[in-house]
Each structure stands twice: as structure tokens, then as C-alpha cells.
Amino acid sequence: MWQYRELIWNLTATDLKNRYQNTALGFFWSLLSPLLLALVLYFIFRNLWGREQDFAINLLVGMMAWRFFATGTSSSLRAIVGNSSLVTRVYIPRQILVLSNVLANIISSLLEFIVLLPIIFILLGYLPVTVFLFPLIHIIYFWFIFGAGLLLSSLYVYFRDLDQIWQVVTQVLFFCSPIIYPLTIIPANLMPYYLLNPVTQLIIMYRDVMVAGDLPSLYSIVVVIGFAIAAYLVGSLVFSKLQRRFAEEI
Amino acid sequence: MSTIIVDNISKKFRIPHEKKNTVFQHIVGLIKRQFNYEEFWALKDVSFEVNKGEAFGIIGRNGSGKSTLLKILAKVLYPDSGSVSLDGKVASFLQLGVGFQPELTARENVYIYSSILGLGRKQVNRIYDEIFDFAELKKFENMKLKNLSSGMTVRLAFSTAFHAVPDTLLIDEVFAVGDESFRKKCRDKMDQFKAEGKTIVFVSHTLNTVKELCQRSMLLNEGRIITMGDTEKVINDYLAMLQKKTI
Numbered sequence: 145m146w147q148y149r150e151l152i153w154n155l156t157a158t159d160l161k162n163r164y165q166n167t168a169l170g171f172f173w174s175l176l177s178p179l180l181l182a183l184v185l186y187f188i189f190r191n192l193w194g195r196e197q198d199f200a201i202n203l204l205v206g207m208m209a210w211r212f213f214a215t216g217t218s219s220s221l222r223a224i225v226g227n228s229s230l231v232t233r234v235y236i237p238r239q240i241l242v243l244s245n246v247l248a249n250i251i252s253s254l255l256e257f258i259v260l261l262p263i264i265f266i267l268l269g270y271l272p273v274t275v276f277l278f279p280l281i282h283i284i285y286f287w288f289i290f291g292a293g294l295l296l297s298s299l300y301v302y303f304r305d306l307d308q309i310w311q312v313v314t315q316v317l318f319f320c321s322p323i324i325y326p327l328t329i330i331p332a333n334l335m336p337y338y339l340l341n342p343v344t345q346l347i348i349m350y351r352d353v354m355v356a357g358d359l360p361s362l363y364s365i366v367v368v369i370g371f372a373i374a375a376y377l378v379g380s381l382v383f384s385k386l387q388r389r390f391a392e393e394i
Numbered sequence: 395m396s397t398i399i400v401d402n403i404s405k406k407f408r409i410p411h412e413k414k415n416t417v418f419q420h421i422v423g424l425i426k427r428q429f430n431y432e433e434f435w436a437l438k439d440v441s442f443e444v445n446k447g448e449a450f451g452i453i454g455r456n457g458s459g460k461s462t463l464l465k466i467l468a469k470v471l472y473p474d475s476g477s478v479s480l481d482g483k484v485a486s487f488l489q490l491g492v493g494f495q496p497e498l499t500a501r502e503n504v505y506i507y508s509s510i511l512g513l514g515r516k517q518v519n520r521i522y523d524e525i526f527d528f529a530e531l532k533k534f535e536n537m538k539l540k541n542l543s544s545g546m547t548v549r550l551a552f553s554t555a556f557h558a559v560p561d562t563l564l565i566d567e568v569f570a571v572g573d574e575s576f577r578k579k580c581r582d583k584m585d586q587f588k589a590e591g592k593t594i595v596f597v598s599h600t601l602n603t604v605k606e607l608c609q610r611s612m613l614l615n616e617g618r619i620i621t622m623g624d625t626e627k628v629i630n631d632y633l634a635m636l637q638k639k640t641i
Contacts, residue, residue, distance in 0.1 A: 150509045150514050150515055151509040151510060151512075154505060154506045154509045155506075158495055158498065158502075158506060161495075161497070161498060161502075162495065162497055162498075165497070227493075229489065229492050229493065230492060230493055230510070231470070232465075232470060232488075233470070233486075233488045233489040233492045234468070234470070234486055234488065234489075234492045234493075234510055234511075235468050235469040235470055235484075235486060236510060302415075303415070303416055303417045303420070304415045304416050305415075305416035305417055305418060306417065309417065388472045389472075391465065391470045391471050392407065392471065
């Protein structure tokens, strides 16, 4: 992969340029929608959970963490089918297409989190020291999304309704993660299963290091790293099996 | 010494009676037990070698397997059996301007296309001016690609491809573009490559170009090699075959 680094970077930059259409404001438009959504959700749920500690900040952090999952998986799903000429007309290792797509998404996500920092500072009055652990969590998150992207994009070549199926799965996952409600409302007997959701664990970890100022729990770390490794292994295995017929099926 | 060794490759395409493209259709197919597809051998037991510095032509009718063969050489398709070995750096021109982005400038596109062809940024910097001079597009380097005419786009693609040259070129019928003077420039460039000892595999319907460029050629029909050897003789065989078909 190292010898293709310039190609990977060029494709990533192209993706970002196309996304933000060469304008400086482009990025801020894409930032505006999650912020507005968070604002709306805050006003809706304020009366229900407004007294929960740091509900507004937790909502924002949860939304941003969620966005990387939602946009990362749904856009990498199209990384192969959407770049058909790079698959059928020229040889490059096809993992590159998924990798550069996820890289573009993590850069967007990083920018969004950076914008979040001053907001946290204003709402909280300070920034926890543990915020320096954020990049580490994001790197694990990246491998998780990359693995999922490899799996989804290669299956999408063969099953063209996967995008619709995935949309439904994403929606279910959104409500199965503690974004718009606090963890405390989950019944105790369901909690062990609930905590197996890697997105839940990631959101908890981000809140630990960015809001509460705690170190993430060992359990969270194990679940998240476990899912990242599993996603990457399964994803690369399926991808390398299926990619042999990409040019015929696309 | 051979740079390209193709050993006994076969390629089979599955042509389903009904193309199943969704999870839903696959489930329905499983329940109804429909697995029927027809098999079609696009290539059958094809073996040949191309020596270093040689220009090798592949001719044949539509659907004879020429493009499939070239795609296998380019590693875009995988053969079902047999093996292919290629030495050195290979660039395939199955289509020009792969990865061109209409929303980006000509300059940015040259860098993207070059990196797809395997060139690093520093190498592109060195040949950057040459690329734009050859394409005669110096004035337009900062224009978005979508604002260039289709002819200009093709010239830019050609010029980039020609300057990004590796040891081996795989070319599929991409000559019939541009005006006469640009075509002549391309022809000259090809001769230069030959003189520099690059290996070229050339698929074309334009028999004259094949005759001019390639010493040795191969005639494919229905996925099998009919004749291989001196280009003159292969072309005569091809013409004889076409005549027999029309009678």
C-alpha cells in the first residue's frame, strides 16, 4: 500500500474537493446540518432529559461520533460501484478506493470534532485533559469503519439493494445508541446486550474523554478494539475474495 | 528474453438467464431453485510470449476475446485458469482519462491521472510542462475540465498517458481520436517508444496501424488463437477468414 500513497492521497483530496466543491464555505454548510439537528433535538428532549448532567454537550458529542459511522459506512458502500472506471479500465489495488473514501470521511469528521472543542469549552467552562486521548479513539474508529466499508462496498457490487438495507440498519442502530437519550433509561436486564454495540461504546468513550474527563473503561476499549479487528479481518477477507469478479459484475 | 508470458489462460463468463442483482432476487431465486446461467468461454487455452522491446498486435472480429485478453494482461480481469506474468512497470490504456474529474482543473487532473498511472508527484513536476506543450493546452491549465472541449480533454489524457510511460504499454483501440496532426504526433510518439525499447501490446481494428507498428501479431477467433507470427501473414489470414465468413 505504501507505494500507492500518492494515489491514495490524490483520491482522498479529490473526494474532499468534490464534496466541498472547492469553496471554503462548503465545509461549514456540511457542519451546519448536524449542529442544527442537535439544536432541534435539544429543544425536543430538553424537558425529558434536560436535567441529566451535560445533556446538551453529550448530545453534540454523540451526534458527531454518530455522523462518522453513518456517513462513513454509507459513502464507502459506494466506493467501488461509484468508481467503476477505476475498477474496469485500469489496475489499482481496489482497497485503495475504499481506503481513500474512509480517509476523506475521517478528515471531515476530525474537522467537525475540532469545531466541537470550543463549543464544549463554552458550555462546560473548561476542556478536560483527557481530550488528548481523542485521536487514539478516532484511529480505532477508523479501522472499524474501514473494515465495514470493505465488507459493504464489495457486497454492494453483487447486491444492489444493500444501500437500502443498510439505511434501515443504520436507522435502527441510531436508536440503539445513546445519542438522543441518556444511558440511564436502559433497563438493567438489557444493559449487558446494549453495551455490546460498538457504536454505543465509542460514544461512551468520546464522552468520557471529551466531557467527563475520565479514562475510558477497559471494557469499552476491549469491545471497540475487538469490533475494529473483527470488522477489518472479515472485511478484507470478503473483499479480496469478491474483488476478482468486480470488473465483470459492476 | 520475454517480458510477457501468457501460459494457457482461459476465461469463462457467466451469462445468467435473468440477472440477479439484489438480495431480494437472490432469495427468490433460492426459493424457486433457479441457478441457470449459460457459460461462455471468452478465451480458451491461450498461450503466447512477447519479447522485451517488441510491439505485438492482436486482431480479430468483434467478440473474439481481444479486449478480454488485454484486460487480463492489465490485471483488471482474472483468468479462470492459466497464468500471466509481466515484468517491469505496466501501464494499460483500455480507456483514456480514467479517473478524470470534471469539477477539477486540468492541472489537478494531470496529477490525479498520473498517479493512477503510477507516477509520483516529483516525476510529474518534471514532465509537467512537456505534458501541456504536447497537448497544446498550456493556456488552459487552470480551467475546470468540464469547461474544456471533448477534443481538448482527449488530448490532455493522451499527453499525460504518453509522458507517464512505463516499460510495457497495453493499448486498446484508442488511436482514432484527435485531428490528423495530433494523430500524427501520437504515431511518432509510438515509434519513439519502440525505438526506446518499450514493449507494446496493441489491440486494434485498424489493420494499417497494426501493420506499421507491430512486427508480430496474433489472430483471435472465438477465444482461440488462429494464427500467430509475422504481422503481414496474420493480417492476410484474417482477411481470408473474413471473406470466407461473408460467402
